[in-house]
Amino acid sequence: MRRAFSAIVIFVSLFVAGAAVAQQSFWVQIQATPTLRDAEDAARRYAQTIPDVNGFRLGASGWYAVALGPYTEAAATDRLLDLRARAEIPGDAYIANSDAYGQQFWPVGANALANAPVAVPADEPAPEAVADEAPVAEAEPAAEPAPEPQPVLVEETRAEALASERLLDGDQRKLLQIALRWEGFYTSLIDGDFGPGTRGAMAAWQAARGYEETGVLTTRQRNALVQGYTDMLASMGLAPVTDAQAGISVTLPGAMVGFTRYEAPFAHYEGDEGVRVVLISQRGDKATLYGLYDILQTLEVVPVDGERQRRDSDFAIEGANDEIVTYAYATLADGAVKGFMLIWPQGARVTDAQTGAVSYEVDRRRALVLDAMRESFASTGPAVLDDNAGLDTATQSIDLVSGLEIRRAEKARSGFFISPEGAVITTTEAVDGCTRITLDESYEAKVTALDGDLGIALLMPVQPLAPMAVGELLSFEPRLQSELAVAGYSYGGRLSSPTLTFGKLADVKGLAGETTVSRLDIRAQDGDTGGPVLDQGGAVVGMLLASPSGDGRLLPADVGFAAKSETLVGFLTANGVPVAATDIQGALTPYDLSALAADITVLVSCWK
CATH class of the missing domain: 3.40.1000 (Protein Transport Mog1p; Chain A)
Structure with a gap:
């Protein structure tokens, strides 16, 4: 009678060559992993020293196997024992048939499942071919001794596995559940009770590794499961x-x-x-x-x-x-x-x-x-x-x-409040390609309107937002050469308040005669784009646009363009936003102008 816990040894005899029966393919499965990347790495590593390396998906389990073959049963047995003896494959490698293997992923494009089983592995010498000529009489060689039968490890029966399982203590049983949970097969309590959930997890683990699905792990299978878990723990050093x-x-x-x-x-x-x-x-x-x-x-x-x-x-x-x-x-x-x-x-x-x-x-x-x-x-x-x-x-x-x-936005531009509900107007360049937009790095905002030709975008905060003040748009055109200031976050929000950059109104039209924009004589930064252009009394006379690009021209550094206040009024009215207009001109002190700019100007951040 065979004893539980002992390796069961049987002896395999070699079949006589020329037997006219179809042979099933056998494989030496050396590793199974839950991810394709790990399986590809393993296949590539083993292929450097061992021929006949193949990689297959293991049915519907989602795991991937690395196996050698295809061989006849006798050749697979010899191959397994030889490679184990040379410590070239793991000790828990075993012989499997083709039933568990699905689509082949290694080598790419191969279909080893369709190949005939090989009786002699690739790195063993094949029998020499006999020349097609008359035989030469030779003395009869001395009889060679019959080859020693090779021992092959096979699994315990289900009854034997159950008998060995009964000898486990509570901690050992819990460890098996923990290892099954680590492998992704068990999701219930760690209680050491091998109920239907644990049995189902064991069967799923067996199927993923190409074993018979008995729902009871043999001694060797338990050792392999726990060894994988403990090896992983050791690699992390918890x-x-x-x-x-x-x-x-x-x-x-x-x-x-x-x-x-x-x-x-x-x-x-x-x-x-x-x-x-x-x-x-x-x-x-x-x-x-x-x-x-x-x-x-x-x-x-x-x-x-x-x-x-x-x-x-x-x-x-x-x-x-x-x-x-x-x-x-x-x-x-x-x-x-x-x-x-x-x-x-x-x-x-x-x-x-x-x-x-x-x-x-x-x-x-x-x-x-x-x-x-x-x-x-x-x-x-x-x-x-x-x-x-x-x-x-x-x-x-x-x-x-x-x-x-600190997390920094992909780009930071400026804008300004134009309604008591917190609506913000800025440029299309400020929001182009953004997956997320914030105002003052604190409030989420959404684009509600765009005009690509004018280069204007309208933003609304996701949550209610009450600004300190809103920009009042000048109802008429300022005089040429009048002094103006752009309020903006010149340095991408590194400063807590907007900067005022002073300049002059150089022309009431664009370089090509566009009537929707005015040209400024000012040295603004990219971060100022979208900021309000203010006159000396604090009225908004326009919005700074992004510098033209893509036409092969490089304009002088002191040239800027602004969408006129009347252009902004038309855009806002078309999108149902009431406009705060003014026809009052005055002269604020630099301090008061800076305070007004801080109240209406907002940092517009683009996140990707």
Whole structure:
């Protein structure tokens, strides 16, 4: 009787050559992975030293297999044992038939499933061909001893697997469920109870690996499942870390990140794989917590798209873009604000060939690390990073917050309020190609009207917005050479208020005689585009347009163009926006003119 837990050995005899029966193809399956990219990497790696490497999709499971073949059963057995003995393939490699294999992805364009099984593997010498000539009599060679039969490992029967399974203790049973969950087959409780959910997960794992779907793992299968999970854990190095200066204890992937520096209120942990952990430690109260919540969302490492949840004593932020996936958490603890951020590189981009939908391959290690961090995160007491911790050696820049880069818009232009409801007028160049538009970097806005010929765009805030003042459009044309000023964010929002750039009205028409624009003698910046052109009394006489481009001409730096106030009135009226007009001319002090400009001018930011 065969014993459970022992490898079951049978002996295979070689068939006599020339047997006139059709032979089934057999394969040495050496690896199975859940992602195509990992499978392609594995196939490419094995193909450098082993011939006959093929890659197949494993049925409908979504997994991918790397296998050698096709061989006859005897050749597959010899191949498996030989490569195992030379440690060229994993110890859990096994023999499979063609039933589990679907579409071939490696080598590209190949169809090895249609090939006849090979009796001699490619890297073994084939029998020499016999020359077509008369035989030469030779002495009879001495009889060779019969070849030793080769042992082949086969799986336990279901009854034997159940018998060995009964000897597992509670922790071992839970570990199997954890490993099945890691592999993506189990989603229920980790309780060590092998009910229908666990049995179904085991059967699905067996199918993905090309085993018989019994729903009961054999000893070898259990070892392979657990080994894959433990190898993954070892590669990440999950271990508890206590940062005494920050007053935080948390489990971190020590093989992936290590401490690099303090830059209050952050402790930075970084590594070579692009994974980053930032511990947050700051004196403060609820107001500090809420302020941190707002600040984090201005950082490049916290993408805009994702869930946000802020409560009385804590908050959680999730965000993802083409490059990273971020989770941030902070809470009030021991009279301070403490938390962490996990920043993980995004997986490979995948585009659906039929729908064009974009998704990303999931790195399942992130979920494991995040769960470990959330479960283990704790404050170790009142200790907190000093307000100046690390700042004496830190790189100082207005684009950085404690070593983390502030998110900057793709481009920043100007606009101005023209209605009490917060409607803003700007140029089409300011909003061209934007996936998201903000006013003063705080308020979302939508384009409600465009006129490409005039170069004018109308924006409305998504949420109600009450401006301090609105621009009043001058109802007549100013005199040539009169002094004017453009109000705009010349430096892309780096300054908190708009800048006034002074100039003169050079012509009431464009260079080609256009009557909808006027020409200015002024040295404006790109950031001023869309800003109001004001006379000395603060009336709006036009809107600064983007400099002409694409015609092969380069105009002098002091040439600018503005859409006239009457042009703006026509555009606004056509789009149902009431116009505040004035026919009063006056002279404000530079201080008063600057204050008026600050009230009506708005920073228009374009995000992509």
